[in-house]
Amino acid sequence: MSEREVTLVTRDGAELRFPCAAKDNVLAASEAAGYFLPAMCHEGTCGLCHARVTEGKYTMGPHNSAALQGGEVLLCRCEPDENLTVALPYNQAQVLRYKVPVRQAVIESMEPAWQNAVALTLRLQPDPEQGQAVEFSPGQYMELTIPGTDIRRAYSLANLPNWEGRLDFLIRLAPHGQFSTFLREQAKVGDAITVRGPSGSFILDESSVRPRCFVGGGCGLAPILSMLRHLGEFQDSQPTHLIFGANRESELVPQSDVEAVTAALPQIGVTLAVSAPEENWQGFQGTAPAALDAFLSQTDEPIDIYACGPPKMLEAIEILLQQRNRDDRLIAERL
Template sequence: MTFQVTVTPSGRQFSCEADETVLSAALRAGVGLPYGCKNGACGSCKGKITAGTVVHGNHQQRALPETEEAQGMSLFCCAKPQSDLTIEAREIVASGDYPIKKMPTRIAKLEKLSDDVMLVKLQLPANERLQYRAGQYIEFLLRDGKRRSYSMANAPHLDEHITLHIRHMPGGVFTDQVFSTLKERDILRFEGPQGSFFLREDSDKPIVLLASGTGFAPIKALVEHLIHTQSTRPVSLYWGGRRPADLYMNDLCQEWAAQLSGFTYVPVVSNATPEDQWSGRTGFVHQAVMADFPDLSGHEVYACGAPIVVESAQRDFVAQCGLPADAFFADSFTSEADLAN
């Protein structure tokens, strides 16, 4: 059975099969709903159903608490229609959306950036190019049918290789391979580009970039894109980690701050030990932003990293710093444990 979905306030409409998720149908129809993990774990695709009913597949309670579901909220990545629907969602208007491709790729380089972060460079087939926006991600297609998502850490104009920053999660289906058996010249397959985390270039507002851990990867791509386009928007980058070693490209960020006009960099460490001899900012990275920007009403925020960091930043920036809800853009990094639940 086929149902009709109407998106407000844009008025766009698309059809959705009864066994298809709302997000999948929207993407198939070229309707730009926001999304991240596509597994019901990150909450990026959350919107409201104002007419009709859906049934939700497996998802994280954190991403859609029962209280929100009772109020009509929905995770469109795992919601299947039971009737015609009217949904309320912040539609993304992105001219020239790039096609999602399945492609083979060869490992060109593996380099440890820290004890638990690997730089992976991917070589595409000759005469092939992946068109994408800085901030988007790819999904590796594993042999057992599972998928693993990683943000591209280089801007599109720096496309000799696709670079990824992969953190080792002990026991992880894919990351154990990356840190043990995977070697240069191995062949993998991926699908991309994916995700709605990218720079909104129709704005001239000052930008706050917030990263935790390897959430720095897509943030790095955004900075490279801003440099490439000679943007004049003021940019403040806050990068948080538990220990100084987690800020594995700190020197690059310091170089940006020294060389770029209107760019500031604030590293923040939450669990420094005496042997770290850390003299910089401490505590939670989003609280460092709040201390420096008590009024975010005229800014845009791009946040990426652990779900708890992204969720805390969104809640507190909007409630306490006056950030407009539609000026917060995020990519919440779900772990393999999140996807398994």
């Protein structure tokens, strides 16, 4: 049996059930299931996640026994050996449950971006219960529903969290895509759209001390722009490089967007990679993964690579990193 079921029983009798994989701890499994229990160090030390196992066998990982009261466990170190029932020393109100918000928005503008893409801006409609704030981690996406249908499509946010209710997207118009068809043929300014989010784990690890390299292909630039804007807003000083790949020069990100990013992040290096350029092209000739390969040749230091683009681009990056066999870390999202 590789997966166990954990049942948490709160002091006021609510039962929370979720699966827990072998060698996983109860706290991590609860968080994966959307239940956030009081916890702080996640390392078996602080004692905040103490609770009592009432049924089932478990193994405790390394922990500070002084943080335990008699007969209790620390959930961050408690690995179930079989199905487990745990009594929590607090009420269900103390358990945070993350529910993905669903909101109404209206189309504020639709502008052609570069080749075959649309820059779509939505505005959240006022809602007394949820307010007007747009809260997300740069890199995350929202799901947009085609009006009158149940069809949802996920698009990354390109702007920053804000209090004006503004959501910016960069959407590539696929020839037969359903949302693309809606945008091309039906959508107009003022239309209402249901948005669900934020979701997604393609987010910055701001605690890492490594240099960062962002690799974007096509509309994969949207979440990367959001991340770079965020780093610029916080005057991040980490060495940073951006690689943007396109087939032709006409498909490159507009120069004004590149300039806005370099103004906010003075240390950033930018490589524009074009695989089939015109004769006078002064930049890098080749794909985005080839540009990454060239970039890696210049440094021995392990780096964090944030990549978002078409599956082919990501596969090429994965193969490249396997061949290079360095200590780099890839954080990626497929379009």
